[in-house]
Each structure stands twice: as C-alpha cells, then as structure tokens.
Amino acid sequence: MTTSITRSKASGAAKKIFSALFWIALWYFAALIVGQELIIPTPLAVAKTLASLSSQTLFWQAAGLSLLRIFTGCVAGILLGVLLAVLTSRFELMDSLFSPIIRIVRATPVASFIILALLWINHSAVPAFMATLMVVPIVWGSMRTAIEETDRDLLEMARAYGFGKLGTVKLVYIPSALPAFASACSTSIGLAWKSGIAAEVLCLPRLSVGTYLYYSKIYLETPALFSWTIVVILLSFLLEKSFGFLLRKRGRKYDKL
Amino acid sequence: MISFRNASLSFGEKKVLDNFSLDIEASGATCFSGPSGSGKTTLFRVIAGLIPLQGGDFSSPYKKPALMFQEDRLLPWLTALQNVSAVLPEGDTASALRWLDEVGLKNERGAYPSELSGGMRRRLALARALAYGGDLLLLDEPFKGLDKALVLQMASIITSQSAPSLIVTHSADEIELLGGRAVYFEGPPLRVISEFPHRAP
Numbered sequence: 470m471t472t473s474i475t476r477s478k479a480s481g482a483a484k485k486i487f488s489a490l491f492w493i494a495l496w497y498f499a500a501l502i503v504g505q506e507l508i509i510p511t512p513l514a515v516a517k518t519l520a521s522l523s524s525q526t527l528f529w530q531a532a533g534l535s536l537l538r539i540f541t542g543c544v545a546g547i548l549l550g551v552l553l554a555v556l557t558s559r560f561e562l563m564d565s566l567f568s569p570i571i572r573i574v575r576a577t578p579v580a581s582f583i584i585l586a587l588l589w590i591n592h593s594a595v596p597a598f599m600a601t602l603m604v605v606p607i608v609w610g611s612m613r614t615a616i617e618e619t620d621r622d623l624l625e626m627a628r629a630y631g632f633g634k635l636g637t638v639k640l641v642y643i644p645s646a647l648p649a650f651a652s653a654c655s656t657s658i659g660l661a662w663k664s665g666i667a668a669e670v671l672c673l674p675r676l677s678v679g680t681y682l683y684y685s686k687i688y689l690e691t692p693a694l695f696s697w698t699i700v701v702i703l704l705s706f707l708l709e710k711s712f713g714f715l716l717r718k719r720g721r722k723y724d725k726l
Numbered sequence: 727m728i729s730f731r732n733a734s735l736s737f738g739e740k741k742v743l744d745n746f747s748l749d750i751e752a753s754g755a756t757c758f759s760g761p762s763g764s765g766k767t768t769l770f771r772v773i774a775g776l777i778p779l780q781g782g783d784f785s786s787p788y789k790k791p792a793l794m795f796q797e798d799r800l801l802p803w804l805t806a807l808q809n810v811s812a813v814l815p816e817g818d819t820a821s822a823l824r825w826l827d828e829v830g831l832k833n834e835r836g837a838y839p840s841e842l843s844g845g846m847r848r849r850l851a852l853a854r855a856l857a858y859g860g861d862l863l864l865l866d867e868p869f870k871g872l873d874k875a876l877v878l879q880m881a882s883i884i885t886s887q888s889a890p891s892l893i894v895t896h897s898a899d900e901i902e903l904l905g906g907r908a909v910y911f912e913g914p915p916l917r918v919i920s921e922f923p924h925r926a927p
Contacts, residue, residue, distance in 0.1 A: 622797060630812070
C-alpha cells in the first residue's frame, strides 16, 4: 500500500518535471528562432536577471509590499463578499439594494475602475481596493448560491431538534457552504493578483512589482519583464497554496461528504 | 391528548388534510399505518410543530417532540458521536456514547454517515431522536433497512422509553411487536379507516 502510494507520488512528480522541461525547451527554441532578446529572451537570460534582481533589497521590498497590498484587498473582498451574500439572501431589501450593483461591478472592465479609483483614492491604496472590488462579486455569487442551495431537509432537521440560529449556522450552513467557499477563494486569489498588479502598473506606487513591470516595459528590459512576471506567478501560487492549506486543514472532515 | 379538529392542509393543489379530525391518547407505543403518500408524515410534521395547519385546530400537550424523519437526515460532515452530541447540551459526550451503545454503534462512534451501512445510519438516526430527550417520540419508519434481530432490539428500546411514541410502519409484525395499538389511515386526503384496539368515538 505504502509502496504504491510512494510510486504514484513519484510518477506524479515525474510528470510535472517533464511538463516543466517541455515548456522551457519550447520557450528556449522560440527564443533561438526569433533571435532577439528584446522580443523573447532565453530562459537562461531570464534566470540570470531574476538571480540578479533577487540579490537586491528593493526586489524583496517590492515583492513583499505587493503581496501585502493584494492579500489585504483579497481578504477584505472575501469578508465583504460573504457578508453581502448573507445579507442579500436573508433580507429582500438588501437583495434589491446590493445585488444589481454587485452584478454591475462584475461586468465592468477592470481598467475603468482603476482609472476611476485613481481619481477617488490615494494611489497606493488603489491596488488593494481593486483586489477587493474584483473579489467581492466572485465570493458573493458563490456564497449566495451555496446559502440558497443548503439542504432543506437538514434545515428542517435543525429546526426539529432546536439547534437555534447559531447552531444551524455552525452545524448546517457553514459546513455545506465550505466547498463553494474554498473554490471561490481559489478563483479570487488569481483574480486579485491580476487586478492588483494591473492597478500597480497604472498607479505606480513607489515600491511595487507593478511599478517595476512598468519600468521594464518603458526601458525595453524584456528579461526583467519576464522575471517580474515570474515573480507575480510565484507569489500568486504561494498565496493560493497557503489559503488552500488553511482551508483544507479546517475542512478536512468535510471531505467525508 | 393530541387532538386534530377539522384540520386542513394542502400543498399546492394536493389536499393532504381535509376536514380531518383525530384524538390520540399517546401512552406507550401507537402505530400509524397506511399506504405511502397518504399523509402520515405530514401529520407527524404538524405534531412536531414544523408546519402549521391552514385551517381547523390542533392541540398537543407535548412541548418537546423528538422527530425521527423518514429519511436519516444525518449531518454528513459530523461523526456518529458528533451527530448524537449535536442534539445534547454541549459537552455531554457521555450521554451520546450511551445512546450509541444502546443502538449497537459504540464502535462506529468515529465513523461518518457515508462510512456506515443503511441499517447503521437508521440506528444512528434513532439514537439521535432518543438522545434528544423529547416528551413525545415521533418515529417515521424507524426499522427501515434493519434485519429481524435488529428490529426486535430497536423495538424493545423504543417500548422501554418513558416518553410515549407514535410510530409510522407498514408492517403488521412490527405493530404486533410494539404492542398492537394502531391507527389505520388512507388518503390523501388523510382519513382514519380503523383503530385497533377499537375505541368508541
């Protein structure tokens, strides 16, 4: 049993390594064929740039601050999304008040909001604000559906056994909504990064990944552009994995569904 | 005495109770028998206070009825022990364990409902209903999926409770096992066709 699990893990890792090597090789050949570092730098050039960047304090400060801004915005968006989902599914007035607005926010292009936010609020707060704004509709939509689709039979059982409001939320609503919540968080993190970095590129906070991305474009430093993009991807993965780990730890028992 | 007077209740076009009257002197075990879909479960839900009548009167001296549903309705994310504990005061694990032991599920206390057989889930639902400490037991097909030996064991547990019980069953053997008191229904709309032992109106 243990041997077969170890073998399957090893095979999974081998597949991942093969996949990574395949795409790096393809990238390498594309760079060779084009032959211009300005358009497609080689993986080696990007790795060298990344190594050189990561030896600078400013790099870590920029990455850390971007992570902090987007994480803050994302968490605020998740909390607000859950709160609005509860309010709009519970109270009709709240539903008619907020649901159309959230749907409009969901359909509005990110760039329009970034430009408007630049006029309304402090530049350095725009990335976090954008992350919040993009996350709210995702979490709201998922959580609202989850609340509305909670098993009626279990809710009736909770009434029959006098669970009370708090007990029903704790024992029925939260556990049944948790899988949808985990999935919404995972989608939200990716979206928060995309919108947060886009906002940084447009509002240029002093220390941020987006600002360095912008400068790389202005000074035609394509290897640096690739390097910063890799940093964004890595940070997004880091945040998504941390969230996933926390939710899995909390929701391990819910896997038994 | 549980009493229905000219009760009426419909779900859309379907009349489940129509000018329905019944007095039930609940002491010991009383079985409700009749075709599926006749309205017995709806009657239980009214007695449990889960749905109100649309017309007529209903009165019951019981303040805390314990309803075992026709479906198990166990919380899939909780273990057997946690499912029983959920209806007990916080921290009363000893009582939950005692009830699990009573229905023969002590060794399955850490198992989730999805890991239990149909018969085990039924017994777990029964343990939860008994653990709730209701002053009236409303048991909707409590022996569904149980073998003969387990039916005997569970029937003996039910009849030994101090709280009176109303039990939906389709089996004459089970009615016999529970003491022989029964009300026979047909419907919908629900109608009493006979009572045994016969009671003068």
